[in-house]
Amino acid sequence: MPHLSINSQTVEFQPGQTILDLCEALSINIPTLCHLAGTTPTGTCGVCLVEEAKAGMVKACSTPAEAGLEIRTHGVAVREARKKAIEALVATGNHNCGVAGAMTESFTDFQMDAGDMEASYDLCPVWGDCRLQDLVYEYQARTGLFDSGWKKEVPDVANPMIVRDFSRCIGCGRCVKACNEVQVNLAIDMDRSNGRDVVATKEGNGLVESNCVFCGECIQACPVGALVEKKAQNQWRPWEIEKIRTTCPYCGVGCQQWLHVKDEKIVKVTGVEEGAPNKGRLCVKGRFGYDFIYSDERIKRPVIRENGEFKEVSWDHALDYTADRLKAIIDESGPDALAGVSCARSINEDSYQMQKLFRAVFKTNNIDHCART
Amino acid sequence: MTNSFGEFSRARMFFVIGSNMTEAHPVASTFVKNAVQNGAALIVADPRRHKLAEFADIHLGLKVGSDIALLNGLMHVLIKENLYDRDFVENHTEDFDKLAAVVETYPPERAADITGIDAAAIVETARRLASVKPVMVCYTLGITEHTCGRNNVVSVANLQMLLGNMGAECGGVNPLRGQNNVQGACDMGALPNVFPGYQAVVDPAAREKFEKFWNVDHLPDQNGLMIPHMMEGLEKRKVRAFWIFGENLANTEPDITKVEKELGSAEFLICQDIFFNETTRFADVVFPAAAWSENDGTFTNSERRVSRVRTASPPPGEARPNWWIFREIAKRFGQEWESESGQDIWDNEISQLAPALGGIKYHRIEEDGLQWPCPSMDHPGTGFLHGKGSFTRGRGQFLPAEWTPPAEVPCEAFPYVLSTGRRLYHYHTRTQTGRCSGLNDLLGEETADISPVDAGRLGIAQGEYIRVSSRRGQVRVRAKVTEEVPEGMVWMAFHFRENNANWLANPAFDPITLTAEYKACAVNIEKQA
Ligand code: SF4
Numbered sequence: 011m012p013h014l015s016i017n018s019q020t021v022e023f024q025p026g027q028t029i030l031d032l033c034e035a036l037s038i039n040i041p042t043l044c045h046l047a048g049t050t051p052t053g054t055c056g057v058c059l060v061e062e063a064k065a066g067m068v069k070a071c072s073t074p075a076e077a078g079l080e081i082r083t084h085g086v087a088v089r090e091a092r093k094k095a096i097e098a099l100v101a102t103g104n105h106n107c108g109v110a111g112a113m114t115e116s117f118t119d120f121q122m123d124a125g126d127m128e129a130s131y132d133l134c135p136v137w138g139d140c141r142l143q144d145l146v147y148e149y150q151a152r153t154g155l156f157d158s159g160w161k162k163e164v165p166d167v168a169n170p171m172i173v174r175d176f177s178r179c180i181g182c183g184r185c186v187k188a189c190n191e192v193q194v195n196l197a198i199d200m201d202r203s204n205g206r207d208v209v210a211t212k213e214g215n216g217l218v219e220s221n222c223v224f225c226g227e228c229i230q231a232c233p234v235g236a237l238v239e240k241k242a243q244n245q246w247r248p249w250e251i252e253k254i255r256t257t258c259p260y261c262g263v264g265c266q267q268w269l270h271v272k273d274e275k276i277v278k279v280t281g282v283e284e285g286a287p288n289k290g291r292l293c294v295k296g297r298f299g300y301d302f303i304y305s306d307e308r309i310k311r312p313v314i315r316e317n318g319e320f321k322e323v324s325w326d327h328a329l330d331y332t333a334d335r336l337k338a339i340i341d342e343s344g345p346d347a348l349a350g351v352s353c354a355r356s357i358n359e360d361s362y363q364m365q366k367l368f369r370a371v372f373k374t375n376n377i378d379h380c381a382r383t
Numbered sequence: 384m385t386n387s388f389g390e391f392s393r394a395r396m397f398f399v400i401g402s403n404m405t406e407a408h409p410v411a412s413t414f415v416k417n418a419v420q421n422g423a424a425l426i427v428a429d430p431r432r433h434k435l436a437e438f439a440d441i442h443l444g445l446k447v448g449s450d451i452a453l454l455n456g457l458m459h460v461l462i463k464e465n466l467y468d469r470d471f472v473e474n475h476t477e478d479f480d481k482l483a484a485v486v487e488t489y490p491p492e493r494a495a496d497i498t499g500i501d502a503a504a505i506v507e508t509a510r511r512l513a514s515v516k517p518v519m520v521c522y523t524l525g526i527t528e529h530t531c532g533r534n535n536v537v538s539v540a541n542l543q544m545l546l547g548n549m550g551a552e553c554g555g556v557n558p559l560r561g562q563n564n565v566q567g568a569c570d571m572g573a574l575p576n577v578f579p580g581y582q583a584v585v586d587p588a589a590r591e592k593f594e595k596f597w598n599v600d601h602l603p604d605q606n607g608l609m610i611p612h613m614m615e616g617l618e619k620r621k622v623r624a625f626w627i628f629g630e631n632l633a634n635t636e637p638d639i640t641k642v643e644k645e646l647g648s649a650e651f652l653i654c655q656d657i658f659f660n661e662t663t664r665f666a667d668v669v670f671p672a673a674a675w676s677e678n679d680g681t682f683t684n685s686e687r688r689v690s691r692v693r694t695a696s697p698p699p700g701e702a703r704p705n706w707w708i709f710r711e712i713a714k715r716f717g718q719e720w721e722s723e724s725g726q727d728i729w730d731n732e733i734s735q736l737a738p739a740l741g742g743i744k745y746h747r748i749e750e751d752g753l754q755w756p757c758p759s760m761d762h763p764g765t766g767f768l769h770g771k772g773s774f775t776r777g778r779g780q781f782l783p784a785e786w787t788p789p790a791e792v793p794c795e796a797f798p799y800v801l802s803t804g805r806r807l808y809h810y811h812t813r814t815q816t817g818r819c820s821g822l823n824d825l826l827g828e829e830t831a832d833i834s835p836v837d838a839g840r841l842g843i844a845q846g847e848y849i850r851v852s853s854r855r856g857q858v859r860v861r862a863k864v865t866e867e868v869p870e871g872m873v874w875m876a877f878h879f880r881e882n883n884a885n886w887l888a889n890p891a892f893d894p895i896t897l898t899a900e901y902k903a904c905a906v907n908i909e910k911q912a
């Protein structure tokens with residue numbers, strides 16, 4: 011196998027591997043921002059810079075491993091180069107998270123003012139859960155160094171699910187990769203027609219009119235606050251959240267989800283990145299179809315029919331009444347006068363329990379479910 | 384599924400028949416599309432030119448209900464041109480002669496007549512299928528929801544055995560299960576003929592095992608009724624008490640008028656659900672149940688993977704876990720069940736009773752789930768079945784099938800075929816998705832999808848209200864004119880009550896599985912005056 015050197019160590023590589031792949035395999039930490047696992051690199055952010063003896067600073071995510079390369083992944087020069095890249099990114103848009111603020115007013119005042127406004131778009135919706143903010147902190151990058159001439163834009167909320175605030179977009183292209191190479195919905199692309207990278211639908215129309223199927227994979231891929239779930243906006247802060255792993259309640263794929271739970275309420279849902287079978291992916295139902303459980307229309311108490319009307323009763327009453335009626339029917343007509351349909355949406359333990367009730371207690375095999383639909 | 388979703392992105396060729404994956408199993412379809420992007424070939428057989436067909440090398444737009452003719456035609460070519468896997472057939476299968484005799488009578492020209500596909504396309508498809516090994520076959524309800532559903536299923540299996548694609552990674556036959564836990568409900572024995580783990584109720588040894596474990600005697604020894612027979616039993620008063628757990632039968636079963644008459648004649652109807660719905664209108668008792676994320680338990684997906692479901696919030700009011708409700712009724716019949724949680728029920732009962740689940744315990748599925756068969760605690764689970772061509776019953780048996788038309792075919796009064804299914808933005812009768820913010824905005828009402836040709840002939844404009852009628856009923860619904868649908872076909876879903884396709888669908892059933900023919904009935908479409 012061919013080899014190269016990383017931090018003065020000789021290592022072997024396989025053709026097709028990038029420097030980043032190789033470092034990951036060796037547990038050498040390289041920061042990345044625009045790189046989206048499993049997709050082709052865009053190389054737009056420059057955060058993954060490493061130093062090569064002859065070529066100088068190269069992007070680890072998009073530089074193929076080649077025999078004889080001499081790579082340094084750490085050191086002052088590498089740090090400075092990455093820091094510059096981060097400072098350039100921060101300057102591209104509305105990144106007012108105040109990490110090393112160039113704010114005119116004090117950051118606290120700004121936060122208080124912004125917080126007063128209903129549904130303010132001034133406060134970053136992902137403060138504390140932003141890859142760029144993490145990097146700014148880690149590399150002590152300064153903000154406001156360049157004037158990139160960005161302008162505040164009114165976020166695009168013209169669809170039911172996704173808030174798109176492109177004044178926070180760093181043009182990394184992860185959303186485009188997520189849409190085209192992960193979910194393959196082919197809805198969005200980078201529009202370079204105005205000399206600036208802008209995320210747009212392929213036809214230049216709104217998301218609702220486009221090929222978008224609202225899987226939300228782009229939100230999950232966005233490292234900053236440019237794309238967020240409308241339902242989750244202003245509902246949570248990362249430190250208030252407990253993440254609970256579960257399985258999607260809809261189709262037979264069985265996608266693994268993280269429920270982001272605040273005060274015993276699900277505020278958003280994301281895919282479990284390395285989890286089987288979905289590898290982090292969800293569809294519109296899995297990502298956005300959770301809030302039915304909080305509907306006011308939930309049945310909250312047992313009811314029985316009396317004179318044609320439903321009447322709320324206690325559990326004991328409902329259970330006793332049901333058992334008595336069933337016993338009477340079994341006594342008169344035998345157990346096969348009972349039949350039951352279990353639920354193909356509920357947990358295994360429920361179906362097990364129901365067939366056990368029918369077989370072991372009622373003594374009938376009249377138990378089925380919609381196995382065929 | 385014999386195989387796993389994890390194999391999809393590595394597969395080299397797919398044959399997807401009767402599956403609208405991008406809408407019904409969206410994430411599964413993403414892996415198929417990834418494979419296509421990486422150079423895999425894709426053959427889609429479906430009356431509709433749906434989204435996945437856009438990614439296909441070949442789209443076979445067969446007529447509704449002609450699948451067996453297509454599959455037999457393909458096998459005819461494979462045998463005639465000697466393209467099948469002789470080695471696999473000789474060593475791992477039986478009754479090849481019987482299959483050969485039947486498919487002999489389906490030359491491409493005859494298959495073309497029945498399916499409406501070019502004979503040349505059938506020949507080419509057969510050659511393509513034989514050119515790559517293995518080919519992964521996926522199907523869904525387009526195969527099963529026919530009066531010949533069982534024969535459709537065995538024909539798909541015949542094809543894969545003939546091609547030697549069974550027992551191989553990235554091969555096999557892969558029915559994508561419709562609902563999240565339909566696989567699990569089967570595994571749990573919520574079926575009239577088997578205990579948990581597919582142990583037959585007519586087998587005295589199985590009964591003895593369960594009698595001992597459950598500490599009861601005289602478990603019933605005859606197979607019970609399937610849903611359609613239960614419903615008929617209601618009207619005939621043979622079934623007097625009916626317990627419906629979590630199903631909205633009044634909207635999901637074909638011929639709503641008939642179904643509601645049956646439900647209305649139930650003497651004692653128990654519903655156990657999270658919302659009042661069209662079915663609970665007929666109930667005498669309604670138990671309030673805990674929903675999905677208010678439970679600790681497990682779901683089993685299409686690839687036989689048992690994964691954890693966890694509690695995120697408590698159920699509202701006095702709603703209780705379903706297993707608790709059943710347990711309380713058992714108590715009132717004098718049986719005290721020990722298990723007091725989902726984990727107790729799984730670890731101490733289910734995994735002890737079902738041999739294929741014996742090695743699955745909650746502590747082993749904290750993160751990724753395990754795929755059964757997983758018989759012991761050190762077993763890693765099973766990604767694909769029938770490894771090295773060994774079938775559960777020894778050799779794989781060819782079960783040749785003759786094509787039969789749907790129970791109801793177009794006629795003068797009802798000249799169109801109605802096929803039904805699911806759409807992306809809603810699930811079933813919308814009891815859940817209809818209460819999620821945003822989803823109704825993405826899809827707020829039902830449409831009848833028709834072809835531009837039919838729309839043009841009848842002068843129907845995009846979005847205009849039309850009347851769709853069958854022998855059983857009629858609905859008023861907006862027309863969606865789309866190239867996806869071929870001439871002569873109407874396609875509708877069952878998400879909305881007022882124009883639910885099940886007012887029209889035919890309650891004709893496969894004689895063995897009793898699956899209803901949701902995919903084919905005869906309808907008429909008319910412009911509304
Ligand atoms: S929601 Fe899904 S389909 Fe729509 S743009 Fe994002 S990734 Fe693409």
Ligand code: SF4
Binds near residue numbers: 178182184232
């Ligand atoms: S929207 Fe987010 S993911 Fe997309 S390019 Fe902008 S920053 Fe990157």
Ligand code: SF4
Binds near residue numbers: 408
């Ligand atoms: S997220 Fe979508 S594809 Fe995945 S299990 Fe849920 S409904 Fe199915």
Ligand code: FES
Binds near residue numbers: 041042043069070071
């Ligand atoms: S991660 Fe390499 S350039 Fe962005």
